[in-house]
Amino acid sequence: MPTNPGAHGEDGATNNKTSMTSNQASGPAASQPTDAKPTDTKPSDVKPADAKPSAAASTDETLNAHVKGGSGSVAGGAGKKNGGKRHWIWLLVAAVVVVALVFVFVVVRKPKSQEAQGRQADTVTIGLKLAPTNLDIRNQSGSALDQVLVGNVYEGIVTRDSNNKVIPSIAKSWEKSADGMSYTFHLNQGMVFSNGDKLDAHDVAWSIEELVKRGYHDAESMQNFKSATALDANTVRIDLTAPYANLLWTLTGRPGLVFDQKAQYDPKTQAVGSGPYTIAKFTPNDSITLKANPKYQGANKAKTKTVVLRYFGDDNAAVNALKSGDVQVLAPVTENLAEPFEKDSEHFTVSAGDDTDKYVLAMNSKGDKTGDKRVREAIRYGINHKELIASRGGADKPMGGPISSLDPGYQDLTGLYPYNQAKAKALMKEAGYTPDHPLELRLTYANTYGTELGDQLRSQLKAIGIDLKVNVVEFSTWLQDVYNNKDYDLSLVDHNESHDFSQWVNTMYYYNYDNAQVRDFYNKAMAASTDKERDGYLAQAAKQVSRDAPADWLFNYRITTAMRKGVKGFPLNLNQTLLPLYGVTYTQVGK
Amino acid sequence: MRFVIQRFLLFVAALLAISVVIFAALRVLPGDVATVMAGLNSPPGRVARLRAQMGLDKPFVAQYGDWMGGLLHGDFGKSLLTGRSITSTVAMRASITFPLIALGLVVALVVGLSLGVAATLATRPAARSCFHFFGIVGGSIPALWGGLLLILLFSKGTGLIGIFPSQGFPEGGWHDFGGALASLVLPALTVGIIDGASLMRYTRSALGDLLSSGYLDQAMACGYTRRQAVLKVGLRLAMPQLVSVVGLMFAGMVTGVMVIENLFALPGIGSGLVTDLGNRDLIAVQSELFMLAAFFLAVGFVVDVLHRLLDPRLKSSLEGGR
Numbered sequence: 001m002p003t004n005p006g007a008h009g010e011d012g013a014t015n016n017k018t019s020m021t022s023n024q025a026s027g028p029a030a031s032q033p034t035d036a037k038p039t040d041t042k043p044s045d046v047k048p049a050d051a052k053p054s055a056a057a058s059t060d061e062t063l064n065a066h067v068k069g070g071s072g073s074v075a076g077g078a079g080k081k082n083g084g085k086r087h088w089i090w091l092l093v094a095a096v097v098v099v100a101l102v103f104v105f106v107v108v109r110k111p112k113s114q115e116a117q118g119r120q121a122d123t124v125t126i127g128l129k130l131a132p133t134n135l136d137i138r139n140q141s142g143s144a145l146d147q148v149l150v151g152n153v154y155e156g157i158v159t160r161d162s163n164n165k166v167i168p169s170i171a172k173s174w175e176k177s178a179d180g181m182s183y184t185f186h187l188n189q190g191m192v193f194s195n196g197d198k199l200d201a202h203d204v205a206w207s208i209e210e211l212v213k214r215g216y217h218d219a220e221s222m223q224n225f226k227s228a229t230a231l232d233a234n235t236v237r238i239d240l241t242a243p244y245a246n247l248l249w250t251l252t253g254r255p256g257l258v259f260d261q262k263a264q265y266d267p268k269t270q271a272v273g274s275g276p277y278t279i280a281k282f283t284p285n286d287s288i289t290l291k292a293n294p295k296y297q298g299a300n301k302a303k304t305k306t307v308v309l310r311y312f313g314d315d316n317a318a319v320n321a322l323k324s325g326d327v328q329v330l331a332p333v334t335e336n337l338a339e340p341f342e343k344d345s346e347h348f349t350v351s352a353g354d355d356t357d358k359y360v361l362a363m364n365s366k367g368d369k370t371g372d373k374r375v376r377e378a379i380r381y382g383i384n385h386k387e388l389i390a391s392r393g394g395a396d397k398p399m400g401g402p403i404s405s406l407d408p409g410y411q412d413l414t415g416l417y418p419y420n421q422a423k424a425k426a427l428m429k430e431a432g433y434t435p436d437h438p439l440e441l442r443l444t445y446a447n448t449y450g451t452e453l454g455d456q457l458r459s460q461l462k463a464i465g466i467d468l469k470v471n472v473v474e475f476s477t478w479l480q481d482v483y484n485n486k487d488y489d490l491s492l493v494d495h496n497e498s499h500d501f502s503q504w505v506n507t508m509y510y511y512n513y514d515n516a517q518v519r520d521f522y523n524k525a526m527a528a529s530t531d532k533e534r535d536g537y538l539a540q541a542a543k544q545v546s547r548d549a550p551a552d553w554l555f556n557y558r559i560t561t562a563m564r565k566g567v568k569g570f571p572l573n574l575n576q577t578l579l580p581l582y583g584v585t586y587t588q589v590g591k
Numbered sequence: 592m593r594f595v596i597q598r599f600l601l602f603v604a605a606l607l608a609i610s611v612v613i614f615a616a617l618r619v620l621p622g623d624v625a626t627v628m629a630g631l632n633s634p635p636g637r638v639a640r641l642r643a644q645m646g647l648d649k650p651f652v653a654q655y656g657d658w659m660g661g662l663l664h665g666d667f668g669k670s671l672l673t674g675r676s677i678t679s680t681v682a683m684r685a686s687i688t689f690p691l692i693a694l695g696l697v698v699a700l701v702v703g704l705s706l707g708v709a710a711t712l713a714t715r716p717a718a719r720s721c722f723h724f725f726g727i728v729g730g731s732i733p734a735l736w737g738g739l740l741l742i743l744l745f746s747k748g749t750g751l752i753g754i755f756p757s758q759g760f761p762e763g764g765w766h767d768f769g770g771a772l773a774s775l776v777l778p779a780l781t782v783g784i785i786d787g788a789s790l791m792r793y794t795r796s797a798l799g800d801l802l803s804s805g806y807l808d809q810a811m812a813c814g815y816t817r818r819q820a821v822l823k824v825g826l827r828l829a830m831p832q833l834v835s836v837v838g839l840m841f842a843g844m845v846t847g848v849m850v851i852e853n854l855f856a857l858p859g860i861g862s863g864l865v866t867d868l869g870n871r872d873l874i875a876v877q878s879e880l881f882m883l884a885a886f887f888l889a890v891g892f893v894v895d896v897l898h899r900l901l902d903p904r905l906k907s908s909l910e911g912g913r
Binding site: 094095133134136139140141142215217218220266268269281283284285286287289308310312313314317318320321324326474475476477478479480481483484493495497500503508 | 620621622623626627628629630631632633634635636637640641672673674675680683701742746747753756757758759760762853854855856858862863866869870871872
């Protein structure tokens, strides 16, 4: 397809006599003069004397010049009758109509959910980041699902508060036996599921038994589980084969959720729970609409009729939505993009909350190059955590070990490997590498974390003699290569789970970390009869892990939440894994 | 008629070949949906159990057979992750993507044809240069960048002149007709202006060829003005070419809007495909790709037949030697 328009004179005529026998595919057959015969015009600008019969049409220049002269001079005047002109006018009219229609719809249309000032809104829309792909909380992994469903649609036997402490939910109280082998829960009365079925101890016992028997998601965290029994309609007892100090906290997550054993529904697309909200509409990867559950009998009755959760993969899109009023809350907001909201304190509040996210830079403990502890230690000394945190906006907290500040066993370990380039270089030299003869390492991580962290680590580690090849891949590819096949040097993941220290005692885990002493501390912690004893052992275990440098903990990610003035009751801490929405309200203030 | 039957058989054969290619290509990707579902911290047994539940442990030939068997009954299967029927999911996504493409096409046609004709008729060198500049620049702007530019200019809440929403699709879908249409304006403009610039170049070059070939001289000799000759005769003669170009453009838009949908957070076919592929929901991906391929081929088939109808020299072959 030629893109160069044929050169032709101002009058459009050419002297190319061969053109009449042209065989271009686009041209009409030369034997079809009727195609080019005008049928409906009597151009007023052509004098009858000049109008030759069409059969004698020619490319005679004088004729064409004459005809053109006519058109040129009357194009404006006679244009009203001119077909070309009409085309233009129609096109213009069509364009104007389209634009006008759109304007009417956009500008004149009443903005949706425009609440009268000072009255509490019926709908609150919340912008989130990671979307659940389905609602099957028993099989589908991902904290996005816990965030939406736990405490809102499904309730657990117990739950946690915003400081990560266990509090009552379906059970109003509980006691632990002296030997730590059984827990007895006393349930609230008169509870029902959203479909009207009664909820009693049998549902609770059945849900926990099913979890373990069928190996649903997170079943493995119910360590030492023996049985769950309904003693009567309002009492459930869980028996263990050995003490397990994390049992209560474990029951605040998926293992403690209570399902209706009689209900028939597709768990991927529907949910029947006992929480203050029900799922009204679910568009995978886009939005979830929650409606207040009219049958809810508990203490956490929904204060807002409808809550819409919208998911934004793109950070800029999310910020636009908050600015334009499409959402009233954004959690998380990328801290570097939160500045306009911080400045506009008349309309917005921006706050950071604590969470248990740990950005773990794992170093393959059995890797060819990273198996050398000196290299791993050098990397830990060579990373400037302050710089990383500052570049992300400054809200995150440094952490020197595997336990975050909201979890049991936390202690500040940032002093173990402080930023020290000289020490890092010395260790690398000892291992046989210098900035002139660097060690080549691969850093593999999922594209959900963006490219900036990889770039920063590459430039920081270059200074100590490491040539880092950053390999940003799809999450599925990361799962295959790093997580399943352990084919990596360095990897980066946000491990956001709470109470997840068990990763470090699992020798099959992708860290390839194996330390018998750490396993011993952990087992003692889990068998401890008091929280204090448990926390002491966990702290020792964490310290040992940090010393061995199987990973560097880049920072403890803190969630920055931005919301419109007038939003109340939105949790700030832990809101990426646990987001109780029953107390959230929005009352429009100001313009 | 024979031509139509031949083309149709070719269409079916191509579809079969494509189904094999799609199925095989996706099996080469690392990772699988069971691992994604199980996530981190899952015991190895769970992944195996999920694989068995979803039939991922069957041999590839059996999996392909299951899929094709379903296709022949018009059943595209169920998404492994969302548990929804793929047909209804695609229909839901298509209700966003196709109106977007249609709007984009309208914009492209208005921009491309009108400017193409204007560029052909332009006589002043300055005007010609302007059109030439638009054709080159408009056609070479990356869609993502063009979209961002429009967001900066017209997005509600952030743009200089905030009039159109730039993120997402209204909760009520097309029931909220105004909102739905408004949310497609900026993406459609992005697609339309960029493709319109290409269409303008094609139009100008097709009309230019005609001008230099003498057919329009003939028309002018019959009393048309140059403008009338271009509009009434030239456009009609250039139509077969332009139909082919617009057909290809239409098909190209289906893939082109993937980027646009992600940028404007529209839950259409493009953004859905990206998500499903990321999650390795292969049954969904292969069915979606198959539908897209079928659509491409169908457009090609229709364009071929139309081309013959519009081009008198080829028309006789349609009429099968009447």
